[in-house]
Amino acid sequence: MTNYRVDHALTIGLRAVLGLMLGAALLAYLVSPLRDPSFPGQGAHGSATVAWLSPEIYWINLCKTLSVALATILTLLMGTRWRSYLSRHLLFKVLGLAGLWIVIAYVTWFISMWYLLMQYIID
DSSP states (O other), rough: OOOOOOOHHHHHHHHHHHHHHHHHHHHHHOOOGGGGOOTTTTTOOOOOSSGGGGHHHHHHHHHHHHHHHHHHHHHHHHHHHHHTTTTSSSSHHHHHHHHHHHHHHHHHHHHHHHHHHTTTOOO
């Protein structure tokens, strides 16, 4: 019964993180300078159109935080699924989960940075 509660809490957390990622993508789209008709598309001076969202470090930290949160939740979900499969080899389980965490974190971070670059939020 406890395993069900852990999985249920992790799926709620996964939905929350995915909702936050979708909200951040929508916010980046709404404050993108591409929505301004007078913005030169090939310029190297893009930033958010809202002044308090202009510093690039805010967007980069948001991407890092959401990527780490998503990778952690997905890795914990996979860890609960792999509990019976790799019960004898704890070292392989730990290394596999660490590798999975690294891959998920970096892939989601690169995708989110690419999206911000395409929206001209960061240079």
